[in-house]
Amino acid sequence: MLLSISHRSTFSYSLPARSNINELRLSPDETARQLPGVCELSIDPEPEAALMVSRDLFGNLVHAFEIERKHAQLEVVASSQVETKATNEQNVMAMERTLDVDQAKSDDSLFEYLTDSRYVQKSPEIWREAVDVSLNQEQTWGAVMKGLSDHIFASCQWTAQMIHRATTAAEVCDSRKGTCQDFTHLLLGYCRALGIPGRYVSGYLYDPGREQMDEAEASFIGSEVSHAWVEFYTPEVGWVGIDPTNACWVDEHYVTLAKGKDYGDVAPIRGNLLGGGKKRSLDVEVVVKRLD
Numbered sequence: 001m002l003l004s005i006s007h008r009s010t011f012s013y014s015l016p017a018r019s020n021i022n023e024l025r026l027s028p029d030e031t032a033r034q035l036p037g038v039c040e041l042s043i044d045p046e047p048e049a050a051l052m053v054s055r056d057l058f059g060n061l062v063h064a065f066e067i068e069r070k071h072a073q074l075e076v077v078a079s080s081q082v083e084t085k086a087t088n089e090q091n092v093m094a095m096e097r098t099l100d101v102d103q104a105k106s107d108d109s110l111f112e113y114l115t116d117s118r119y120v121q122k123s124p125e126i127w128r129e130a131v132d133v134s135l136n137q138e139q140t141w142g143a144v145m146k147g148l149s150d151h152i153f154a155s156c157q158w159t160a161q162m163i164h165r166a167t168t169a170a171e172v173c174d175s176r177k178g179t180c181q182d183f184t185h186l187l188l189g190y191c192r193a194l195g196i197p198g199r200y201v202s203g204y205l206y207d208p209g210r211e212q213m214d215e216a217e218a219s220f221i222g223s224e225v226s227h228a229w230v231e232f233y234t235p236e237v238g239w240v241g242i243d244p245t246n247a248c249w250v251d252e253h254y255v256t257l258a259k260g261k262d263y264g265d266v267a268p269i270r271g272n273l274l275g276g277g278k279k280r281s282l283d284v285e286v287v288v289k290r291l292d
Contacts, residue, residue, distance in 0.1 A: 001085070001252045002292040003206050007078040007226065008285040009269055015277030016070040022271030024063040025056075025202070025258040026078035032238070034255060037081040043067075044075045058199075058265060060258040076269060081291070084252040091249045094142030094234045101195035103235045110233055112261060113197040119262040120188045120200075123170040130190035141196070141234040145242055148190045149230075152183050153247035158221050166263045180222040180229070180245040181263055187230045187244045188262065197233035201241065202226060202266040204255040206288045220253070221245050225286050226268060231259065255288075 007026060028036040041051065047065040054062050067074065104110055116122060130148065137147035157177040169189030172182040184200055191198030207223035222245050229243040229250055241250025258266035 001206070001290060002081065002083050003255060004289050004291050005078070005080045005082065005204055005255060006285075006287045007204075007268070009076045010283045011074040012281045012283075013072055013276040014279035015275055016072055017074070017273045017276035018068060018070045020067040020071070020074060020271065020273040022065060022076075022269055024065075024076065024078070024269055025060050025266055026076070026268050027061045027063065028080055028082045028203070028255055028257060029061050031256055033084055033087050033250075033252070035083045037083065039078070039080040042077040042079070045069070045071050056265075058258070058260045060260070060266065070275075082255050084255060086251045088249075088251070090237055090240050091142060093237045094145070094240045095140055097141050097234055097237060099139045099141050099144055100235070104197050104233060105195060107235075110197040113199050113233065114192060114195060116192065117261040118264050119166050119185050120169045120192060122189060122193045123173065126169060126173050126186070126189040127193040129173065130193040133190070134194055141232065141237075142240070144194070145196070145232050145240075148187060149242050149244040150247050152186055152244040156183060156186070158183075158245060161225065180227050183244040184228040184230055185262060187242075191230070191232060199231050199239070199259045200262050200266055201229050201231050201256055201259045202263075202268065203228075203257045204286065204288050206253045206255070206290060208290070211289055223288070225284060226257070227254070228263070229254070
């Protein structure tokens, strides 16, 4: 499936801002599920120097820039094309592999995906829910993860993101409502309570119904903005994606941008500035279309 993506972020300030330094994680990278093509970044006002390109600790592609002169608005547009494919065989293999968390714990490279982070911490309630749900599933990697994902889908209410802030797994567990970002944090909380290596993935979700501008025909929840889901590691299989917001396996409709321990590691745009005033706003527009 060949997809085109336009991601526009507009920051507005009540007073002029300057020394605006930002990191962007907006460029799809090559994975087993996707092959990126054209990717262009447009920034207004234009930075004085060329974008700096690097990789972070999780291997994500990062572009950095600074705008020193005064400005009342910052607009960042990322335009890309990505060819995606389904990886159904991984899902099937995960459903067949017997759950053995000790095997995963013996892999030192997975350690950071087993420990608490800023937005994902194991509260007593998260631990209790994870154990209760997992015991009612067939004890394979895929079956336990699908059961946990389905539990979130059935017990939590999705809400549109009205403000741009991250919520902890414990807060979502208590409120039982949130966005795709929040449900991803909660599922990761379950993973860490059970000793299942899991990581946060940011990206996009293509919805054929939404492309026709028909909300009634939308097939997925949360496809109108950037999306988030979980990848869990299954020994001898690798990383397998699952989406608790839609209670489904990740397939060719999904485009990966970045991965990390939680949202703090993968924020599409992160930075700081001088000035800007107390009243600031962010408007985000994401459009995903199929080209083939």
